[in-house]
Amino acid sequence: MRIRTARLAAPAFAGLLATVTACGDSSSASDTSGEQLKIVATTTQVADFARNIGGDRVQVTQILKPNVDPHDYEPSPADVQAIAQADVVVESGVHLEKWLDQTISSSGFHGTLVDSSKGVAVRQGNGTDEEAAGDPHIWHNPKNAEIMSRNIAAALDAKDATDKSTFDANLTAYTGKLDQLDTWITQRIDTLPAAQRKLVTNHDAFGYYVDRYHLTFVGSIIPSFDTSAELSGKQLSTLVAKIKETGVKAIFSESSLPPKTAEAIGKEAGVKVEAGENSLYGDTLGPAGSAGATYLDMERHNTTTIVDALKD
Template structure:
């Protein structure tokens, strides 16, 4: 082999290594650009849920890259170089808001983003936090009430239409169709929850991610293993002891683990309290969607899975 060909091979390997590095990190889970998508609206969405909504509204007129990968905790995201590059090249950047993406401002600054930034939480009534630092902006888990999603997708439609007026009719049609699916989901969740006796509608989860769901469908929130909106909050031995005592005294039937969090503490509390722990493939999807092929691959599937799991465990 000649020196020229050897050098070319080394260069190719170096390029491959660089591309592999850029693909690492918490993001770029939605795919990359191609010649066929070069004329589509370039959209970067921070969370798995917002990316799913963007695809539903945008249809084939948008190319969506999502920063967070399935089953990755959004509270701990560290954007990769590929994420920064994607944001810098985006026409529209869509975020959940309510302080969920604490890393976003610094990433935008690094990326030199000059497009349209959309806070999908605008217009949503936010549940208050407890005043702690991690809860000062309120409860960010707004998607667990389907009626909030209807507000979120209106913001998405408006942003896409402003950037791509020629697609206005398509965006409205997509949003209207998705609206109908959300209404059907909401009705089905209400029907399933109503099949539970009121005394059995008691929820214990990994962290405080389901407040909007509890409020919408009139469940009783007993408590969570991490008593915070933020999964990075500290857990004390006293918190665990208090929760075990509460589970025993109130007569909770199950503890629900979450797909993006380890089930170890939930299983420990379940043993001490003498109740079953719903974990593994039956874990609830709290902060993130699941991978393709899972029961949480889309927002609609996620909420259907969560409801079915909760009802089956509490009957």
């Protein structure tokens, strides 16, 4: 696990954020005895992991809201203030949060920065700028979620030794749930004939899921890990041809992306589109009460949606 100390405030944004950093003095962050650890988690997924590991011994501030695309997020002054006051900042990693380093530098934060992706075997990209670091959607393999949770637990143990037994017990319990999830997904996917395990999605966010559960990835509407990548008419025409050629049964829209293009391609290719409540949760969890409100809920919903749509 990579745990590193963040840089002190940089000149960038200094005038705009002077009052924010002034009220965000974290000089007592290392003195956490008897107090909840203040954790800032960047994405909905790592915030959920942090809550499960930290329990009532932590206070988690989640920067990204449900169904908000993380690729092009622009931090607010409130985000900077939360980071300035945090004991621990948890990032998903693999360059998903391109905005984070500058935000941390501007905040004056000097706590612990945890890259939860440390130790994960990262799928490689195609060499373009947005894919240079590899595929950032690591959480779609529950075994990677276990690694991410262990990284978070180790950071909390180091920051608050008095609650180590609590964090470790919570990690053990949550890891058990992730193991059960992995077994359940395997069993559900195995009900599909191998020839029907073909996936077309909004963007290339499910590579780790495809690899773990032996699906065939036919293509994505946005042929990139990054939702901000530009599309071409030729790419869309090629995808329609592949859908027809391979006998794909469904196209899966995603909760954080508009379904309009997916629906147009589905109509042209003559296949159904899973959208609305049947959208997959790709880059983000859903809001409280939704089918993707937690990481465990998200992966169960995605699997049920995929299996039901690809059945005869």
